Amino acid sequence: xxxxxxxxxxxxxxxxxxxxxxxxxxxxxxxxxxxxxxxxxxxxxxxxxxxxxxxxxxxxxxxxxxxxxxxxxxxxxxxxxxxxxxxxxxxxxxxxxxxxxxxxxxxxxxxx
Amino acid sequence: xxxxxxxxxxxxxxxxxxxxxxxxxxxxxxxxxxxxxxxxxxxxxxxxxxxxxxxxxxxxxxxxxxxxxxxxxxxxxxxxxxxxxxxxxxxxxxxxxxxxxxxxxxxxxxxxxxxx
Numbered sequence: 220x221x222x223x224x225x226x227x228x229x230x231x232x233x234x235x236x237x238x239x240x241x242x243x244x245x246x247x248x249x250x251x252x253x254x255x256x257x258x259x260x261x262x263x264x265x266x267x268x269x270x271x272x273x274x275x276x277x278x279x280x281x282x283x284x285x286x287x288x289x290x291x292x293x294x295x296x297x298x299x300x301x302x303x304x305x306x307x308x309x310x311x312x313x314x315x316x317x318x319x320x321x322x323x324x325x326x327x328x329x330x331x
Numbered sequence: 332x333x334x335x336x337x338x339x340x341x342x343x344x345x346x347x348x349x350x351x352x353x354x355x356x357x358x359x360x361x362x363x364x365x366x367x368x369x370x371x372x373x374x375x376x377x378x379x380x381x382x383x384x385x386x387x388x389x390x391x392x393x394x395x396x397x398x399x400x401x402x403x404x405x406x407x408x409x410x411x412x413x414x415x416x417x418x419x420x421x422x423x424x425x426x427x428x429x430x431x432x433x434x435x436x437x438x439x440x441x442x443x444x445x446x447x
Binding site: 255261263308320321323 | 337363365367372375380422424426434435441443
């Protein structure tokens with residue numbers, strides 16, 4: 220059974236720092252992996268989608284990598300800002316069209 | 332990206348009543364939608380997969396008679412929490428994929444249900 224783990228559960232950094240959020244999964248046979256942002260009491264905003272054949276995706280200050288063989292994905296946030304404060308969720312699906320399996324998320328707090 | 336609209340955003344209801352939550356894909360057709368539930372400080376857990384024109388597929392431990400799902404059209408799925416109790420209080424959120432691009436999942440805004 221696929222399990223998704225995110226470490227750390229919470230992270231506090233000062234503004235301007237570069238940081239890395241980690242996601243690991245137990246079954247490397249995945250179809251794709253997505254990173255989401257969730258603000259308190261709100262829905263999910265899709266940040267980056269990585270197909271199983273890709274190794275990384277970039278959007279602005281965000282870079283997500285995928286290493287299927289080791290069962291890991293990282294989300295790199297450059298030059299963090301207070302507006303980046305949120306919970307970041309890693310989720311993957313094992314087959315096309317199936318539901319996503321989520322990690323518990325990393326709650327990020329960026330202080331000014 | 333594609334837009335998924337969920338309504339209502341929050342609802343408070345009395346114990347024993349039923350609540351209906353709507354999930355609409357606004358600019359694409361979704362043959363499949365997914366319903367998740369999230370308890371405080373927990374991850375999103377899949378409740379059921381909603382298939383247009385057929386019965387929903389429920390995850391183990393989810394009562395199908397309590398959580399009624401209807402997916403009558405390619406743009407609308409509804410989740411009805413029947414005879415709600417305080418332990419049903421949670422954050423419910425739906426998801427869909429654009430049928431023309433069966434990869435990225437888009438989520439609704441979520442519904443905060445409080446049963447008193």
